[in-house]
Amino acid sequence: MPEPTVKMTPMFEQYMRIKEDYPDALLFYRMGDFYELFFDDAATAARELQIALTSRSRDTANPVPMCGVPWHAAQTYIAQLVDKGYSIAICEQTEDPRAAKGLVQRAVTRVITPGTVLDDANLSAGSHTYLGAVFFEEDSGRKEGMGAFVWADISTGQWSGVEFRKAVDIWQWVQKIAPRELVLAESQSAPPANLLEGVRFVRLPDQHFDLRRSTERVLAAQGVQEPAALGLGGKNALMRACGGILAYLEQTQKCSPSQLQPFRPLNLGKRLLIDEMTERNLEIFRRLNGRKGKGTLRHVVDATVTPMGGRLLEDMLRHPWRDAAVIARIQDAVAFLHDDDMRREALREALRHVYDIERLSTRITLNRAMPRDFLALGNSLAALPGVLQSLTAPSDTTYATEARQNGDHLPPALSEIVRRWDGFDDCAELLARAIVDAPPAVITDGGLFRPGYDEELDAILDLVEHGEQKLQALLEKEQKTTGIAKLKLGYNRVFGYYYEVSRAAYAGPMPDHFIRRQTLANAERFTTPELKSLEEDILSAAERRKTLEYSLFQQLRARMAAQRERLVHMADMLAHLDYWQSLAHVGRRNGWCRPVLDGSADLDIRDGRHPVVEAMIGAGSFVPNSVTLDGKRRLCLLTGPNMAGKSTVLRQVAIICLLAQMGSMVPASSAVIGMTDKIFSRVGASDNLAQGQSTFMVEMMETARILRQATRRSLIILDEIGRGTSTYDGVALAWAVVEDLASRSNGELRTLFATHYHELTALEGQVPGVFTMNIAIREHNNDILFLHKLVPGPADRSYGVEVARLAGVPASVVQRARAILAELERGKDGRRPPEPRMTAVPLPGLSLPSPAGPPPQEKAVPHISALPPQGEHPLVRLLRDVDPDSLTPLEALRLISQWHKLWAEDPADPATPPPLEGIDDISPEEVRHE
Ligand code: ADP
Numbered sequence: 001m002p003e004p005t006v007k008m009t010p011m012f013e014q015y016m017r018i019k020e021d022y023p024d025a026l027l028f029y030r031m032g033d034f035y036e037l038f039f040d041d042a043a044t045a046a047r048e049l050q051i052a053l054t055s056r057s058r059d060t061a062n063p064v065p066m067c068g069v070p071w072h073a074a075q076t077y078i079a080q081l082v083d084k085g086y087s088i089a090i091c092e093q094t095e096d097p098r099a100a101k102g103l104v105q106r107a108v109t110r111v112i113t114p115g116t117v118l119d120d121a122n123l124s125a126g127s128h129t130y131l132g133a134v135f136f137e138e139d140s141g142r143k144e145g146m147g148a149f150v151w152a153d154i155s156t157g158q159w160s161g162v163e164f165r166k167a168v169d170i171w172q173w174v175q176k177i178a179p180r181e182l183v184l185a186e187s188q189s190a191p192p193a194n195l196l197e198g199v200r201f202v203r204l205p206d207q208h209f210d211l212r213r214s215t216e217r218v219l220a221a222q223g224v225q226e227p228a229a230l231g232l233g234g235k236n237a238l239m240r241a242c243g244g245i246l247a248y249l250e251q252t253q254k255c256s257p258s259q260l261q262p263f264r265p266l267n268l269g270k271r272l273l274i275d276e277m278t279e280r281n282l283e284i285f286r287r288l289n290g291r292k293g294k295g296t297l298r299h300v301v302d303a304t305v306t307p308m309g310g311r312l313l314e315d316m317l318r319h320p321w322r323d324a325a326v327i328a329r330i331q332d333a334v335a336f337l338h339d340d341d342m343r344r345e346a347l348r349e350a351l352r353h354v355y356d357i358e359r360l361s362t363r364i365t366l367n368r369a370m371p372r373d374f375l376a377l378g379n380s381l382a383a384l385p386g387v388l389q390s391l392t393a394p395s396d397t398t399y400a401t402e403a404r405q406n407g408d409h410l411p412p413a414l415s416e417i418v419r420r421w422d423g424f425d426d427c428a429e430l431l432a433r434a435i436v437d438a439p440p441a442v443i444t445d446g447g448l449f450r451p452g453y454d455e456e457l458d459a460i461l462d463l464v465e466h467g468e469q470k471l472q473a474l475l476e477k478e479q480k481t482t483g484i485a486k487l488k489l490g491y492n493r494v495f496g497y498y499y500e501v502s503r504a505a506y507a508g509p510m511p512d513h514f515i516r517r518q519t520l521a522n523a524e525r526f527t528t529p530e531l532k533s534l535e536e537d538i539l540s541a542a543e544r545r546k547t548l549e550y551s552l553f554q555q556l557r558a559r560m561a562a563q564r565e566r567l568v569h570m571a572d573m574l575a576h577l578d579y580w581q582s583l584a585h586v587g588r589r590n591g592w593c594r595p596v597l598d599g600s601a602d603l604d605i606r607d608g609r610h611p612v613v614e615a616m617i618g619a620g621s622f623v624p625n626s627v628t629l630d631g632k633r634r635l636c637l638l639t640g641p642n643m644a645g646k647s648t649v650l651r652q653v654a655i656i657c658l659l660a661q662m663g664s665m666v667p668a669s670s671a672v673i674g675m676t677d678k679i680f681s682r683v684g685a686s687d688n689l690a691q692g693q694s695t696f697m698v699e700m701m702e703t704a705r706i707l708r709q710a711t712r713r714s715l716i717i718l719d720e721i722g723r724g725t726s727t728y729d730g731v732a733l734a735w736a737v738v739e740d741l742a743s744r745s746n747g748e749l750r751t752l753f754a755t756h757y758h759e760l761t762a763l764e765g766q767v768p769g770v771f772t773m774n775i776a777i778r779e780h781n782n783d784i785l786f787l788h789k790l791v792p793g794p795a796d797r798s799y800g801v802e803v804a805r806l807a808g809v810p811a812s813v814v815q816r817a818r819a820i821l822a823e824l825e826r827g828k829d830g831r832r833p834p835e836p837r838m839t840a841v842p843l844p845g846l847s848l849p850s851p852a853g854p855p856p857q858e859k860a861v862p863h864i865s866a867l868p869p870q871g872e873h874p875l876v877r878l879l880r881d882v883d884p885d886s887l888t889p890l891e892a893l894r895l896i897s898q899w900h901k902l903w904a905e906d907p908a909d910p911a912t913p914p915p916l917e918g919i920d921d922i923s924p925e926e927v928r929h930e
Helices: 010-021 041-049 073-082 167-177 210-221 238-254 276-281 296-302 305-318 324-339 341-351 357-365 371-382 384-392 398-405 412-417 425-433 456-483 529-561 564-590 613-615 647-664 685-691 697-711 729-745 760-762 798-807 813-825 873-880 889-905 923-930
Strands: 028-030 034-038 065-070 090-094 108-114 131-138 144-153 160-165 183-186 200-204 488-494 497-500 515-519 523-527 596-598 603-608 626-629 633-640 670-674 680-684 713-719 750-754 771-779 783-792
Touching: 010 028, 010 108, 010 296, 028 041, 028 108, 028 783, 034 073, 034 771, 041 073, 041 713, 090 670, 131 167, 131 873, 160 167, 160 238, 160 276, 167 276, 167 398, 183 238, 200 238, 200 276, 210 238, 276 680, 276 713, 296 305, 296 412, 296 488, 296 564, 296 613, 296 647, 305 357, 305 564, 305 647, 324 341, 324 412, 324 564, 324 596, 324 647, 341 384, 341 564, 341 771, 357 529, 357 564, 371 425, 371 529, 371 564, 384 412, 384 564, 412 564, 425 529, 456 488, 456 497, 456 529, 515 670, 603 873, 613 647, 626 783, 626 873, 633 647, 633 760, 633 889, 647 670, 647 680, 680 697, 680 798, 697 713, 697 729, 729 760, 729 771, 783 798, 798 813, 873 889
Parallel strands: 028 090, 131 183, 183 200, 596 670, 633 750, 633 771, 680 713, 713 750
Antiparallel strands: 028 034, 034 065, 090 108, 131 144, 144 160, 488 497, 497 523, 515 523, 603 626, 603 670, 771 783
């Protein structure tokens, strides 16, 4: 803000008045051919744009910081600032400076903000940029109430939203959708601190979220009579969030947001819900290190060729379907395109010529389109016949032959596209006739239209381009009619064009229509009405051309803007076509199969692969694995050393389910998948610590959320949960979580649980539905070989030292670690180490902590008295070797299970097992108090 001593010229007064209304935006103040910024705005822009900061005032004691950018280059600068999270208020001259009396009138014509950008420079072609709004009304101080989150892609006009009773659910969605800007009511309580990163918050007065005002606004903007027409009937919170978003759009766009498509609330009942944490852990859009692109699921499955298809794919990855009929329809279309390589290639080729019809149409509707946008639209529309042709061409694939027998050539989804196809011949023809091949960047320069488009323009262009020739023709005509062969044509600034006759050449009288303009010493100069008129035409042609082209451009724009609904409809169909062909293409390229989806709670994936890991290490190197979950085997405990491939198997199961419910083919030889309603994927704290944000607390909060939100149809992937705390806490928590999950919903919940707590494998056989798998390792000459093969049963040990050696830990440290390990395993008095197998099946009579019982405790095993040394069962020797003082309860349990196994396996001893005194009557209470 200016110092009070800055002299307030009328211009600065105007500037200050305007700036007052936009305190949070950088004000781009138009002065002639520049946008100027002043005071703090100037300092900020100069710093961010690396441009010179100068001073406006000549008063060196009170300089006014200033910087500026030329108007024709402003777009690039604005894009840079918006990218950095700034908002820009564009203040234009709203009257012709030549006509202005005194100071030119100015006003802000629009505000460009990170969530409302339309310029391609700020948008990523295949991704959405969202503006969000949250409304939450707490129910008299309770944590529950009613709230909604609405998100809108202003560049495409798509908008949607969800309602929830709990604020925490709303914030979870905000995190998932990740809008660039979030609109909130002033009185709305602040969002959780971890949400603040990367989101620009906008506070609007509460009245903009008022129900009545919001309803009026929404109905007016959408041109409907009833909220129910938009799925907003009775959804007051959703309506109020919509109202907030519209209010903000009106403030920034300075016009009614006419580009918005009909609002469509997201029907959560029909979607597979994947929360933000799961999205992150499965590396769907970003790798764990935050990077997009290679190494993400999206990168592997995206073979779309249009921006619309890319965005639809993004939507589908974000919330796949949970509606068997919808999925089957997509699968049919995908299978059809999968089987017919020629057709798919033709379709892909045709779609490559289709640009972003959706965003082009938005810019045209909002009058923000540049001439090149019309060219792009014209070319896109011209490509439509090729797209249709690729669908309707005859085919001889199996599908097509069968379908023909049923009287239809195409699967239902594709035949619906053909039925609802809009060829846009009228607009394609118009644009092809109108716009030149290489139009100028801006409208005001002219040079936009083709010859033949408009008669008047043609005449003007003819003059501009052929003015000299016309003058020459006129001269020749006059030479003929006058008979003066030496009549010449000249030009000067005072008289314009004139005919000149030298006295030497002709001294006789001139015809009547020759009007004398000037007499020189040896020549006379004349004009004629015809010459005068031609001269006026020529001199004004350039100006008239610009004006006429501008008005023709506006007419063309209006005609195209009127096609918004048709264009959006076509964009939607093209997006789907592109999405389906992409799924087909990826499936075909990678040899995937079509999964069978059913209503069961089972899962049977044969030879499944992790598509991203496979893409990274090469198709031939990946070891496929099969996973089956059914009525008897619901919760898989997966053990194996680090680097064996546990996380990979876990994630590949989740990804295969997700892909299947997108309608995609899946990386497996076959897959039968009971449809899931939610997928939860969590990684233990220690695995996430590299990101510096995951603590044990977060891990437990996440676990709590899963336990709260999972339903009988959910799929849960837990990777090393419980590792972020001490061993006993960790194992106890993991244990209790497994028990809880296994006993849920009649055991229908599907869980894969990777853990290095071998103790947990004891739950197999104890808790119904729990079973163990491990990933095979081959040991050879002290070396370990990761086979990456999933096999039944628990792993024998953790191979941590070997993994450390493979990782390059110095040999001396590895050797020392081995020695310490051996020492630890042997126990302090150097007796024989326990058997490597750590399966823990309890002895009869000794119950593991029951689901409701206490977690395992330390120092809880009672002393076992020695048995006679002679003719003794091997078990007795083992028992004697035990040093109870150094045993933890869990080790004791493990030992007991080994003994039990040994006992059961030893056919040499026909005797019934002798009772082991002091063991079979341990009660949980004693365990706790010992
Ligand atoms: P863990 O979770 O057991 O520590 P990961 O799942 O992270 O192991 O796998 C470690 C590495 O092993 C992966 O990055 C990948 O390179 C490789 N890998 C995992 N599974 C397979 C497989 N099935 N086939 C081939 N390589 C695999």
